[in-house]
Amino acid sequence: MSSNDFNSTPITPELVKEHGLNEEEYKLVLEIMGREPNINELGIFSVMWSEHCSYKSSKKWLKTLPTKADWVIQGPGENAGVIDIGDGQAAVFKMESHNHPSFIEPYQGAATGVGGIMRDVFTMGARPVANLNALRFGEPDHPKTRHLLSGVVEGIGGYGNCMGVPTIGGETNFHASYNGNILVNAMTVGLADTDNIFYSAAAGIGNPVVYVGSKTGRDGIHGATMASAEFDDDSEEKRPTVQVGDPFTEKLLLEACLELMATDMIVAIQDMGAAGLTSSSFEMASKGGVGVELWLDKVPMREEGMTPYELMLSESQERMLMVLKPGCEDAAKAIFDKWELDFAVIGTLTDTKRMVLKWHGEVAGDLPIDPLAEASPEYDRPWEPTPKQDRIDPNSISAKVSHVDALKTLIASPDLASRRWIWEQYDHLVRGNTIVRPGGDAGVVRVEGTNKGLAATTDCTPRYVMADPVEGGKQAVAEAYRNLVATGAKPLAITDNMNFGNPERPRIMGQFVGACQGIGEACIALDFPVVSGNVSLYNETNGVGIMPTPAIGGVGLISDLGHHATIGIKRDDSALIMIGAATGELGQSLYLKTIEGREEGAPPPVDLGAEKRAGTLVRELIELGLVRTCHDIADGGLLVTVAEMCLAGNIGADLHLPEAGSEVAWLFGEDQGRYVIATRDPDKVLNAAGSANVAAVIIGQAGGDAVVIDGGDKVSLSELRELNEGWMPSFMAEAV
């Protein structure tokens, strides 16, 4: 298409279909426009009404999530959520998916996912201080898994390391349901001053609309539409729709934006992410209730001969759109000149509530704003609840191997093996504020210049959500809560990254609805609201969906870093105490999967009241300085938890067995709401637990250089370490 035939391209039914709009939606387009759209306008409807940008299948349910607390400054709806962390400071954070691009081109897909989420955070006026991620790959034996894992990890590192933002945590799962559709969810936490936070609502008729950052190229056109469709065997042909990242430019953009934000020149600012210039301009105008006239020929272009259609739909990275106060253009431009970045006035705000696109003076598009943004379509898709599975009777499982052999198998399994191979490729120390490194429950960074710490974690157990979306949704939130508590942090808020299959299938929609219900219940009970999030649907290949994966990113505050906890057993620790009660839940456990070869049963239920009581107690024990060693009990159960604590501290432990009941369920059950702590003061801890009405029992003693079961069967730490550390490096070293 040449640049001036946008009014002559015939809008055929095929073209409409190629743009991902169904018949109903196109009828609505005609109604809204009162005429046939031209190609530019059709492209804009296509991306703005894509699932990725409009949340049309999900917003009905997202609205039910709790988003408020005294410390919430900004909930969902902005570029990122903002919470108050005291002393005039705020934490700004969000998690976002880049699943489809990462499957097609793992390095660039993952890299630009990290770049995009960091932009979301610094758009708000925050300096990014920590990155995390949540990754899901296919089964290890799948021929693509190594290639994808290796590319994704390099991409995340390549972007985050160059930006100088430490990657302090994350999680990685392998499962066959992700063979054709991996998940790459990236989270960034930033720090801002509460009196200098920037929002996206455009205001001030006549104010200049300014474009800064990289030039616009042809990359990523229709990325948002691609992210809203299922994959098939030809999906790799979509490689050109994957954006290419330039972290160096983004580093300059970060510094230039923060420098500009220290002045008083910005009215509103929004990053150009999915659907690029289209979504940023429509969202800013819609939120501010204004119109925009854009002069597309003024957009800095990377290539010759670009069309209005391409300029509006490009997803070129490292770009921002802002509205400045009038008369500030020269002073603002000087900052971007210093950082050698493009700066162009590309439009002005109007009072028409319409988006008028100009191309060398000619109107290239004229659309109403609200129907494409805030008032875009919303569906109440039919859904079916997931049938409940029966609880596994713990007494029905008899040990086929010794407990120590089961431990050795589990700790070397793809589910539980050390992720060191991954996180050593991420700079997790830059900025000099990393206090708890990856490999523990949550990463912790010091709030610069203070003695406070921000703890952050990402969590989800997809096999639980698959078996019971409501309990699984609760569990994802509860585990994030627990991982924060285990460092001594007060959990403050979450971001949710909802990864599901095709919402047009009632069974999948039922998973989404159930997970939202579970997440909502847990957020209310734990006082742990949702402040930002992202939805990724259509995670299917050839009709097979992924396991439902609502990844939760949690952030908490440690008020005094002098009192925080890590998972490694320390020299002066003596007793090991389990906090929280166990009834022996083996359904969906890794023991059942790995040792028995069964992926079945009801997942462990989450008692949110007990969760809150146990969490509050553990945090207080850490704050009092009584506990410096703490690990939550999660995948694999009690014995794996203790083994991880021994490996991290290089000190062994002797674990008691219960006098009655199933030993397997005691050692490997995945009952929720539990922690193992190590302390030199067991009496004080037990007394405090009694007063708090929280179950607590001494489960063993720290010491030695082996994990011992009831004074008998044992495995040395060196053997255990080799098993735990060995799997991933040798897996990745194998020739494909």
Place this chain on the structure above:
Amino acid sequence: MKSAVILFPGINRENDAIAALKQATGTEPTLVWHGDTELPKTDIIMVPGGFSYGDYLRCGAMAAKSPIMRAVAERAKQGVTTIGVCNGFQILTEAGLLPGALMRNASLKFICKNTHLKVENAETRFTNLYSAGEIVEYPVAHHDGNYFADSDTLDRLEGEGRVVLRYCDVDGKVDPATNLNGSQRNIAGIINEAGNVLGMMPHPENAIDPLHGGTDGRNLFKSMVEAAS
């Protein structure tokens, strides 16, 4: 005691450098922009880590041609204490202030972890508070830290006591197994002929606080301050 930190576009460990210099000198370092041509009066110059110019072309190659580097080279020639860490080391080699080059890690991967280092020469202005043969622990965080020089240069460096730090294990064993990035002769840090310019890949500035998990890096900064005062 005055110190200066040089900033290039893409440098990202300036915060860490500033914290370490401030702790050792008691005063805030001066930040100097790459486009400047003059350096302020300073006792210590630090070129910090990061990805100057995105590591495009070759790590440190473009930064080495920045206007400020002429001033840095001149001061270094006059004997001012000058330290380059990580990308800073790469920049100093590209600028010709130190011999050799830093190539891609032998593993071809970015490596971020703590490592043990053997202080081979404790009589430099950077290491005089350590003892000879002392084993210290700093983190590394780099993709291109594989030190290379021809064998004549290496022999000369060794002969003149200019290999200051070597990768080793906790017991000080220096061998291929403890060579984390493939560097020739496990070299982690070297000084120039005059002894006033140090380049090193590991990050002493990330080991200066008990909350970092160790404080072994403090003595490197303190040594510089003592030598310069």
